[in-house]
Amino acid sequence: MKKIIINILILLVLLFITDFIFYIVQYNKYDWKENFGYNFKNPQVFNTNINDYISDLFLASDLNKKKSPIILFGCSYAHGFNLKYNQKFGYKLSRLLNRNIYNRALPASNYSFMYWQTTQDEFYKQVPPSKNIIFLLNLDQFRRSYVYTFFPLLKEFYIHYSIKNDKLILDNYKNPIINFIKSSYIIKTFNHFYVNNYISNSKNYEKITDDILLYFIKTRENLEKNWEPYKGKINFTVILYETSKCDFKKLLEKKFINNGFNFYSTTDLVNEDLNLPEYMSKDLHPTEAAWDLLTPLIAENIKIVD
Numbered sequence: 001m002k003k004i005i006i007n008i009l010i011l012l013v014l015l016f017i018t019d020f021i022f023y024i025v026q027y028n029k030y031d032w033k034e035n036f037g038y039n040f041k042n043p044q045v046f047n048t049n050i051n052d053y054i055s056d057l058f059l060a061s062d063l064n065k066k067k068s069p070i071i072l073f074g075c076s077y078a079h080g081f082n083l084k085y086n087q088k089f090g091y092k093l094s095r096l097l098n099r100n101i102y103n104r105a106l107p108a109s110n111y112s113f114m115y116w117q118t119t120q121d122e123f124y125k126q127v128p129p130s131k132n133i134i135f136l137l138n139l140d141q142f143r144r145s146y147v148y149t150f151f152p153l154l155k156e157f158y159i160h161y162s163i164k165n166d167k168l169i170l171d172n173y174k175n176p177i178i179n180f181i182k183s184s185y186i187i188k189t190f191n192h193f194y195v196n197n198y199i200s201n202s203k204n205y206e207k208i209t210d211d212i213l214l215y216f217i218k219t220r221e222n223l224e225k226n227w228e229p230y231k232g233k234i235n236f237t238v239i240l241y242e243t244s245k246c247d248f249k250k251l252l253e254k255k256f257i258n259n260g261f262n263f264y265s266t267t268d269l270v271n272e273d274l275n276l277p278e279y280m281s282k283d284l285h286p287t288e289a290a291w292d293l294l295t296p297l298i299a300e301n302i303k304i305v306d
Helices: 002-026 029-035 050-055 089-097 111-117 121-126 140-144 176-183 186-201 203-228 249-258 288-299
Strands: 070-074 101-103 131-137 160-162 165-171 235-241 262-265
Touching: 029 070, 070 111, 089 235, 089 288, 101 140, 111 165, 111 203, 131 140, 131 186, 131 203, 140 186, 160 203, 160 235, 165 203, 176 186, 186 203, 203 249, 235 249
Parallel strands: 070 101, 070 131, 131 235, 235 262
Antiparallel strands: 160 165
């Protein structure tokens, strides 16, 4: 047993040394000191404190409390990163539809964060029951659902699930050895390289779209379980914000619709190039002009129930 432990320690030391050399070849030791860090016990996982959402949760409209509100999920696009309160998609949509909107989107996140929220009791204390759910999807979220960290340089782990027998299994963040290995720059770089190649390979489109769909089905199941009077009545809409061609869009759309979801793509609504400076800021987020263009069309086409 001692020999096994010693061998493991030797391997970990060798990994650390190799990792450090690999890092400074591409960057330098000052970057390493500034940016890099290893996780062991109780690692910081990207926003697993559900109470952190209170600062970002906003009641976008108080115009009609009797109508079923809309719960908005997504990443920085839906959150309204770098936009003022009244410039955001949620605010504009609430005014056009004359109903309250709860914004549960989080910058840099993806649909795994949506699912995770609906597994937390605190979510249901903060968010009222609703028949209307909107998820704003963008193309980078496919990558984010598979990687350990947003970028290889970042210290924080993502909320990451493995899929086994149509079940979402949350990663074990309590194993210090696994945490150390997954924290290494080499492993994270390989993870990102593998994921980028995986999602760009057409042979994997069937599996990728199945994985995406599973998060939404399981989220809906969680909501229906906790909002039992709404079981079978939740109106769930997915909107794909398409800034470049999504090769498996038609396959994904078919699967969503066949499983009782509504699906829209921005390319179905407008012909304008959403990458133009008018619509996309320098930090690669939609501008207010983009939402001024899209929101009326979304409001016109979206199905909302009371």
